[in-house]
Structure formats: C-alpha cells, structure tokens
Amino acid sequence: MASHAGVSMTTVSDVVNGKGRVDPATRQRVLDSVRDVGWRPRRSARALRSxxxxxxxxxxxxxxxxxxxxxxxxxxxxxxxxxxxxxxxxxxxxxxxxxxxxxxxxxxxxxxxxxxxxxxxxxxxxxxxxxxxxxxxxxxxxxxxxxxxxxxxTDNTGGANSALDHLTRQGARRIALLTADERWSWFADTTAAYRAWCADHRLRPLVRTINADDPRTSAAEAVRSLLRLKNPPDAVLALPQGSALGVLDAAAAAGIGVPDDLKLIAGIDSQTLMVSQPPVTAINQQPMRxxxxxxxxxxxxxxxxxxxxxxxxxxxxxxxxxxxxx
The missing domain is CATH 3.40.50.2300 (Response regulator)
Known part of the structure; x- marks a missing residue:
C-alpha cells in the first residue's frame, strides 16, 4: 500500500492510526490507496496494540x-x-x-x-x-x-560444546561441521562455538556450508568432498534439518561405517533420526520449553x-x- 500511495510505511501507519502531522493532500492520497487496494482492517492499529x-x-x-x-x-x-x-x-x-x-x-x-x-x-x-x-x-x-x-x-553454545565433547569422548579427533546458508542465529552461534571449541582443543576447523532448502542432497555432496581430503573427518556435526540423512547417504555410498569409521550428531532431533540406520545421536532443541x-x-x-x-x-x-x- 505504501508503494501504491508513493509514501513511506511510517506515513501510512500514521494515517491509518490518525496520528502524526501528515500533509492533508498526502493523507488523502493514502486514504485513496486504502480504498483502491481494498484494505479494510477490522480494527485500527491502536486496537492491535491494546x-x-x-x-x-x-x-x-x-x-x-x-x-x-x-x-x-x-x-x-x-x-x-x-x-x-x-x-x-x-x-x-x-x-x-x-x-x-x-x-x-x-x-x-x-x-x-x-x-x-x-x-x-x-x-x-x-x-x-x-x-x-x-x-x-x-x-x-x-x-x-x-x-x-x-x-x-536455545543455548546454542552449550549445545555445540556438549556435542563436541561427546564426540571427543567417543574417540573423534577430526570433527567437521555442516552449517547452512541462512543467516539465522542458530547457525551463526553454533558455528562460532565450534570454531572456539576447535581453537581451545588446538584442532583444525572443518566447516562446510550447505543449502538449507536441499539439506539432504547438499549435505551428501559436502561429506563426499570431506572424505576426499588427505585427513578426512572421523565425525560430523550436521546442523540443518535433514542434513544428517545426507551424511548417512554419503557414508553408505563410500563404504564407510557409522559409527566405527565416522561418528555423526544431528543438530536437531526428529522421528526419522530415531529409526534411521543407524539411529542418529541428536541435540534436543527443546521445542516444548x-x-x-x-x-x-x-x-x-x-x-x-x-x-x-x-x-x-x-x-x-x-x-x-x-x-x-x-
């Protein structure tokens, strides 16, 4: 509606709320646009806030x-x-x-x-x-x-540290992280926590960014590239929903056993991970709480x-x- 009237959204808000000092001609133009686009809110913005x-x-x-x-x-x-x-x-x-x-x-x-x-x-x-x-x-x-x-x-830093410490206790020494190309705090905070954890443990970080809209396929591609490294990872923390299944796909195609050759933790739990082969360790993000x-x-x-x-x-x-x- 703002573009239809040729004004800012703040001006539209002032007009429909009956507040602010708006030029009469501008106010009329906004009201005309309201009529033209058929916007008929059931109550005013003031009531929205009440x-x-x-x-x-x-x-x-x-x-x-x-x-x-x-x-x-x-x-x-x-x-x-x-x-x-x-x-x-x-x-x-x-x-x-x-x-x-x-x-x-x-x-x-x-x-x-x-x-x-x-x-x-x-x-x-x-x-x-x-x-x-x-x-x-x-x-x-x-x-x-x-x-x-x-x-x-969620405590993304605490969740990442818990997962990485668990992998270390299970014998992992080269842990890779799969994150996503979305600018969400979950990915940003966990990636930062992973890099800090690697620095504290004097380990080289292995980060791969995958497509959040096609997590299984892009995760499989990322893991295949990691497995071709001279020193491939022995564990993966896969954050995006569905990406852990892609890790399993890549491991199976390469003849790599999970967990014997490659350990895996999913960044978010699901029913599918409970019944996959093998069932996948996962971070419970506590959606109910x-x-x-x-x-x-x-x-x-x-x-x-x-x-x-x-x-x-x-x-x-x-x-x-x-x-x-x-």
Whole structure:
C-alpha cells in the first residue's frame, strides 16, 4: 500500500492510526490507496496494540522446498506449533499460524495482539514491518543484527560444546561441521562455538556450508568432498534439518561405517533420526520449553511488563548408535 500511495510505511501507519502531522493532500492520497487496494482492517492499529483479540500469531520462515520434504523434517516446527497453541489456550488466548508479513496488507490480515517470529533472519524484514506498525513481537532465536531483549532461544553454545565433547569422548579427533546458508542465529552461534571449541582443543576447523532448502542432497555432496581430503573427518556435526540423512547417504555410498569409521550428531532431533540406520545421536532443541517461554514472554510484552533480558533454554544430547555402540 505504501508503494501504491508513493509514501513511506511510517506515513501510512500514521494515517491509518490518525496520528502524526501528515500533509492533508498526502493523507488523502493514502486514504485513496486504502480504498483502491481494498484494505479494510477490522480494527485500527491502536486496537492491535491494546490486546483486545486474545489472539497471538506464530510465523515461520517462508520455505522453498515442498510440503512433503518439510513434513519429513519438521518435527521441531510441529512441536513448536502444538506447544505454542497449548500455552496460548492455557492463558485464555488463541494461536494463529500465519505467513510472515511482507507489507501492510499482510498486517491487515493479522488481526492479532502480537506476533511470534520463528527463526528470524539477519535484518529480518518482517520485524521491521511489525515494528513500524507498532505490533508487539517476540522471536524464537534472535535477529543477529538487533539489540533486542524480546526473544527466546536455545543455548546454542552449550549445545555445540556438549556435542563436541561427546564426540571427543567417543574417540573423534577430526570433527567437521555442516552449517547452512541462512543467516539465522542458530547457525551463526553454533558455528562460532565450534570454531572456539576447535581453537581451545588446538584442532583444525572443518566447516562446510550447505543449502538449507536441499539439506539432504547438499549435505551428501559436502561429506563426499570431506572424505576426499588427505585427513578426512572421523565425525560430523550436521546442523540443518535433514542434513544428517545426507551424511548417512554419503557414508553408505563410500563404504564407510557409522559409527566405527565416522561418528555423526544431528543438530536437531526428529522421528526419522530415531529409526534411521543407524539411529542418529541428536541435540534436543527443546521445542516444548521454547514455545512455553515464547508465549510467556509475549504475554509480558502485550501487557506492558518489562523483562531483564532474553530467555535461554538448555539443550539435551540424545545419544544413539551413530556415535557409540550401545
């Protein structure tokens, strides 16, 4: 709508909220654009901020791969949705699962009191739009370029150190990391923790960045390249959902045994990893606890309470056959 009227989103927000000093001609142009695009919000932005609907929205990143691939690796997302819905209902509210807003028209369809953004990207545009509209937001993990206390996340550094220490206890000496080409704090924090851990242990880091939208295939390609090194890795920490299956594919194709020749830990757990051959050790990202904390933080934000800082949730390492003969 802002582009339709030829003004900034802040000006549109001022007009629809009836605030600010806007030139009468500009105000009329915005109102004409509102009429032309058919935007008829059920209530004003002032009401959005007053907490009158009893509804929170949960927004996931827009994904390029198909629904079938997403469902295969979406255990974390589905657990997060279920737990957010339960926490919202327990607080006397409802949860709406919605696409990320990209403009004011999207916001008009979000008739909610606040928005929970899962996995924000660096300089996430959805957060900028929500901020400009004055809609309370909480993020699951953080935008790595924002100085913001309104977020909930897992202890990515602790999770990485736990996984790497476990691999070392199992005899691994050359541990590779598979991360992703998404600018998410999960990947950035874990990669930083991995490099710091390698420096502390005087080990050479082996980092490969794979395609988050095709994790299994790109992980298999990355591992094949690692196995061709003069000193190939004897263990892999594979972060993106689905990437651990690609590691298993590459190991099987090369005739390498897991865990005897190559140990494997997945950065996020799933039902598929529990029944794979072999079952894969994984970091439990605690989606149920994350969801409960996110809803609790959102309630504080919409009711005007203050918080001392972000909420960090500790991870657990679920040990299976891919790192040790059980």
């Amino acid at each position: 907490g009158e609907t009893g509804i929170f929205a949960l927004c996931f990143p827009r994904r390029e791969h198909g629904v079938q691939d997403w469902l295969l690796n979406a255990d974390y997302d589905m657990a997060l949705v279920a737990a957010c819905a339960a926490a919202a209902v327990d607080s006397g509210r409802q949860l709406l699962l919605a696409p990320r807003p990209t403009d004011l028209e999207d916001l008009a369809r979000l008739d909610v009191d606040g928005v929970i953004i899962a996995d924000p990207q660096e300089h996430d545009p959805a957060l900028r739009i929500l901020d400009q509209a004055g809609i309370p937001t909480v993020t699951v993990e953080r935008d790595i370029r924002r100085d913001d206390k309104w977020w909930v996340g 994350i969801a409960q904390a996110a809803v609790a933080l959102m309630i504080k934000r919409v009711t005007g309470d203050d918080v001392p800082g972000p909420t960090l949730v500790a991870t657990d390492l679920v040990v299976r056959h891919s790192t040790a003969s059980l």
